[in-house]
Amino acid sequence: MDLGFTDAQLAFRDEVRAFLASSLTERLRQGAALTSGVFAEPDIAREWQAILDARGWLVYHWPQAAGGPGWSPLQRWIFEKECALAGAPALPGMGLKLVGPVLYTFASEDQKAHYLPRLRSAEHVWAQGFSEPGSGSDLASLRTRASREGDEYIVSGHKIWTTQAQFANQIFALVRTDPTVKPQKGISFLLIDMASPGISVQPILSASGDHELNEVFFDEVRVPVANRVGEEGQGWPIAKFLLENERGGSSFGPQLMADLARLRDASGPWTGEIAERGKRLRLEAEALEMTELRTLIEIEAGGATSLRSLTTKLVASEIRQGIDLLAVDAFGMAGLQLPTERPFYETQAPSAFGSPQAQIAAARYLNSRSWSIFGGTSEIQLTIIAKAALGL
Ligand SMILES: Cc1cc2nc3c(=O)[nH]c(=O)nc-3n(C[C@H](O)[C@H](O)[C@H](O)COP(=O)(O)OP(=O)(O)OC[C@H]3O[C@@H](n4cnc5c(N)ncnc54)[C@H](O)[C@@H]3O)c2cc1C
Numbered sequence: 001m002d003l004g005f006t007d008a009q010l011a012f013r014d015e016v017r018a019f020l021a022s023s024l025t026e027r028l029r030q031g032a033a034l035t036s037g038v039f040a041e042p043d044i045a046r047e048w049q050a051i052l053d054a055r056g057w058l059v060y061h062w063p064q065a066a067g068g069p070g071w072s073p074l075q076r077w078i079f080e081k082e083c084a085l086a087g088a089p090a091l092p093g094m095g096l097k098l099v100g101p102v103l104y105t106f107a108s109e110d111q112k113a114h115y116l117p118r119l120r121s122a123e124h125v126w127a128q129g130f131s132e133p134g135s136g137s138d139l140a141s142l143r144t145r146a147s148r149e150g151d152e153y154i155v156s157g158h159k160i161w162t163t164q165a166q167f168a169n170q171i172f173a174l175v176r177t178d179p180t181v182k183p184q185k186g187i188s189f190l191l192i193d194m195a196s197p198g199i200s201v202q203p204i205l206s207a208s209g210d211h212e213l214n215e216v217f218f219d220e221v222r223v224p225v226a227n228r229v230g231e232e233g234q235g236w237p238i239a240k241f242l243l244e245n246e247r248g249g250s251s252f253g254p255q256l257m258a259d260l261a262r263l264r265d266a267s268g269p270w271t272g273e274i275a276e277r278g279k280r281l282r283l284e285a286e287a288l289e290m291t292e293l294r295t296l297i298e299i300e301a302g303g304a305t306s307l308r309s310l311t312t313k314l315v316a317s318e319i320r321q322g323i324d325l326l327a328v329d330a331f332g333m334a335g336l337q338l339p340t341e342r343p344f345y346e347t348q349a350p351s352a353f354g355s356p357q358a359q360i361a362a363a364r365y366l367n368s369r370s371w372s373i374f375g376g377t378s379e380i381q382l383t384i385i386a387k388a389a390l391g392l
Pocket residue numbers: 127128129130131132134135136137138160161162163164213370373374375376377378379380383
């Protein structure tokens with residue numbers, strides 16, 4: 001397999017590099033580097049989203065018919081690699097990576113015309129209302145009820161672990177529209193305005209001190225039937241489509257490699273056990289990157305998605321947690337501080353003991369424990385691999 005890039009691909013890489021050099025301001029880089037959570041804080045994300053949209057590269061992973069730039073899988077990888085190397089902010093995925101593809105794939109023309117432009121402009125900020133207390137891995141057991149009354153559904157129930165719901169003005173939710181049939185057949189996919197009467201949001205503070213997660217309560221919330229995506233009872237296949245994007249929508253290797261290199265620069269020189277762990281993590285991240293690249297090259301050559309892509313979220317979670325644990329150890333005493341104030345950048349930042357990178361190490365370590373839980377736990381990933389790839 002040839003991993004060399006063509007002249008056209010190298011020219012594209014240079015174009016992306018030049019764009020990042022001119023557009024990614026120091027404020028945006030700092031905001032990205034000093035974020036302990038999975039996604040950039042809203043002010044940073046909104047600014048970067050507008051810059052990407054103006055350049056036509058915001059929805060780079062969407063097909064051209066849906067407004068994407070028409071890039072090949074390898075161009076998308078090059079873009080992600082350059083963004084990681086440059087230290088670009090991680091945009092929240094709930095709109096762009098999760099509900100966006102659902103909308104252009106399953107929604108009516110009216111829904112597409114209403115929702116897709118607002119998603120891109122960030123007029124709509126989305127949250128994902130799937131998990132409930134007792135229904136996470138076993139999502140099909142969800143109980144949030146949507147009863148039909150004329151041209152409305154009356155929604156009552158309780159969602160949990162809802163990332164950034166405190167900033168969202170829209171939520172896409174799985175609801176039970178028919179409790180009498182097999183669980184998977186009685187679920188529908190609704191788009192709900194967070195300003196609807198009867199919705200309340202309660203924060204969940206993580207061990208890291210971050211407020212990313214929430215509970216969302218629905219108390220007889222009226223939702224127009226016109227806000228349902230797909231047919232009634234078609235929510236489960238739509239959710240499965242969405243979860244595949246959540247687990248494998250992007251490459252993980254480039255970000256992990258870039259973060260490890262930045263950690264070495266900020267906390268090095270490494271010696272002894274720290275250096276050994278750093279080398280091992282680098283090898284693992286490089287192997288993951290090559291695996292992802294190999295799959296993309298095969299897809300670009302007309303092949304199907306390889307079963308090996310099932311392993312990437314699981315492996316990436318382990319490397320992510322390894323890097324963040326290494327950071328705590330590499331920074332020594334300074335890596336143990338855990339301020340409760342947020343954000344960590346600009347004038348509001350809490351005062352640091354040691355460097356700002358050392359200051360966020362413990363928060364990042366605690367925050368990244370969630371990698372082996374969200375989007376399907378590592379145990380569930382292993383079960384999928386055992387069944388789909390190994391035939392067990
Ligand atoms: C940071 C973070 C962000 C999240 N954001 C969102 C969001 O925005 N929207 C949303 O809807 N959800 C979100 N989630 C929820 C996430 O999808 C669930 O936490 C996840 O699916 C696990 O479900 P659970 O928490 O109910 O755990 P459970 O399913 O109760 O699992 C508990 C433990 O049992 C294990 N287990 C369960 N079933 C099996 C099995 N069949 N075989 C082997 N082991 C099993 C699990 O691996 C886990 O270790 C988020 C979670 C986190 C941590």
